[in-house]
Amino acid sequence: MRYILIILVFLSVGANAQMVIKAHANYRPYASPSVNLLLDDYPNAAAAYSLRKLDKDYTGSAIRVRRSNDNSEQDIGFTSSGDLETASLKTFVGANSGFVTTWYDQSGSSPARNATQSTAANQPRVVNAGTVERQGSRPTVSFDGDNDRLINNSINQAQPITCFLTSKNNRTGTTTYSIFYDGYNAQNIFYRGITGDQANNFTIAAGNASYQFTTASNTDFNLFYILLNQLSSKLQVNNNTELSAAQTIGANNLNGISIGNIRGNPSPVIGGAGLLGLITELVFYGSDQSTNKTGIQNNINTYYSIY
Numbered sequence: 001m002r003y004i005l006i007i008l009v010f011l012s013v014g015a016n017a018q019m020v021i022k023a024h025a026n027y028r029p030y031a032s033p034s035v036n037l038l039l040d041d042y043p044n045a046a047a048a049y050s051l052r053k054l055d056k057d058y059t060g061s062a063i064r065v066r067r068s069n070d071n072s073e074q075d076i077g078f079t080s081s082g083d084l085e086t087a088s089l090k091t092f093v094g095a096n097s098g099f100v101t102t103w104y105d106q107s108g109s110s111p112a113r114n115a116t117q118s119t120a121a122n123q124p125r126v127v128n129a130g131t132v133e134r135q136g137s138r139p140t141v142s143f144d145g146d147n148d149r150l151i152n153n154s155i156n157q158a159q160p161i162t163c164f165l166t167s168k169n170n171r172t173g174t175t176t177y178s179i180f181y182d183g184y185n186a187q188n189i190f191y192r193g194i195t196g197d198q199a200n201n202f203t204i205a206a207g208n209a210s211y212q213f214t215t216a217s218n219t220d221f222n223l224f225y226i227l228l229n230q231l232s233s234k235l236q237v238n239n240n241t242e243l244s245a246a247q248t249i250g251a252n253n254l255n256g257i258s259i260g261n262i263r264g265n266p267s268p269v270i271g272g273a274g275l276l277g278l279i280t281e282l283v284f285y286g287s288d289q290s291t292n293k294t295g296i297q298n299n300i301n302t303y304y305s306i307y
Contacts, residue, residue: 033082038283038299045107046157046286047257049115051139052303053082054106054283063141064102065126067093073101084139086132098127100141103150103259107283115150115259124148124260124279135168135221135278138304145171145178145276149261153184155284157254159206160229162289163282164296165189166304168221171276172200178275180224181282182263184256189226191217204228204235207250215243221278223306225293228254234290238307239297254284280304 039045039055048054051062061075062084074092077085089098100123105113117123125142126133133142163181169191171178182188187206201214206228215235225236233245256263259282261274281300289296301307 033080037082038296039106039108041299042289042292042296043108044285044287045109046161046254046284047105047109047113047115047152047155048107048283049103049105049259050281050283051084051141052281053078055108056082058106058108060104060106060112062104063100063126064104065089065092065098066101066120066123067127068097068099069094071120086139089127089132089139090130093127093130095130096127097125097129099123099125100150103141105152109155111154113152113155113257115152115257117148117150122147122149124150133278135280136305138280140168140278140280142278143260143275145176145274147261148274150259151257153256155254155257157284157286159251159253160227160232160286160288161187161254162285162287162293163189163224163226163228164300165224165226165283166221166279166281166300166306167224167275168219168278169202169217169275170219170278172217172219177262177273178277179258179260179262179273180275180279182258182261183252183254184258184263185252186250186263187228187252187254188263189224202235202237204233205249206230206233207252208248215240221304221306223297223300223304225297227288227290229288232288236293239301257284 033056037056061077064075066073076089103115133140167180169178178191180189189204200217202217203214222237227234230248233249236242
């Protein structure tokens with residue numbers, strides 16, 4: 001809790017009496033960050049989900065959280081520095097667990113493309129028995145690998161589509177998929193385990209079943225750069241070599257978003273196809289952002305210290 005000491009100094013000068021208010025040197029007002037944030041420098045995102053503030057002029061919250069003991073819900077916003085307001089999150093949830101019912105879209109799209117989940121059993125977790133889920137020092141959203149999913153059914157974005165994703169896959173050594181995100185008509189990035197032509201790889205696809213674009217997987221916290229543009233598609237993990245598609249990955253639109261699980265409009269959730277792991281930030285552009293890629297990656301990596 002922040003305590004503010006206000007010193008009141010009264011100066012009496014007859015009819016011109018004044019009251020002078022001085023704030024303690026440690027007082028900092030809750031206001032928008034003064035420096036540019038990611039979407040200030042790289043605007044026009046199609047949808048943007050994060051546990052940090054992405055636009056200094058954004059006035060909404062980061063997430064809406066349900067606490068496990070009584071199913072009450074509360075919006076959780078940002079501190080004056082643009083971080084998730086974990087103090088109010090912990091005060092609200094207490095020793096219980098907290099689950100994300102809404103991940104608010106910060107893109108400025110109208111209407112907002114918030115990602116929601118009304119079914120309690122399918123809500124990813126942000127607080128575990130009183131402890132905020134974190135990747136390093138940063139708060140994160142944890143998906144259970146089974147049926148957790150946040151969905152938005154209003155976006156319908158044709159290729160080219162660029163995505164920047166900070167995520168961690170904890171599933172290894174099985175044939176089960178880990179879906180980071182999917183569109184309702186098969187436009188996704190996922191991990192698949194030990195068998196099949198995508199074994200132990202991160203894969204992106206947009207409807208072409210005969211070709212799946214892959215790169216070797218790991219269980220690290222990664223920054224993914226994904227450009228879905230048929231034959232011109234690209235995939236990069238962290239600052240490793242950028243890979244280019246050898247043939248088209250498919251031409252599907254991003255028609256709806258399913259974060260953390262396989263597609264459905266808006267159901268069903270397919271158990272066992274979900275992400276077993278973490279997502280902290282997911283930003284979509286309805287354009288080819290290859291010329292801005294390095295700047296966007298640097299902004300994200302500076303905040304999360306991924307590589």
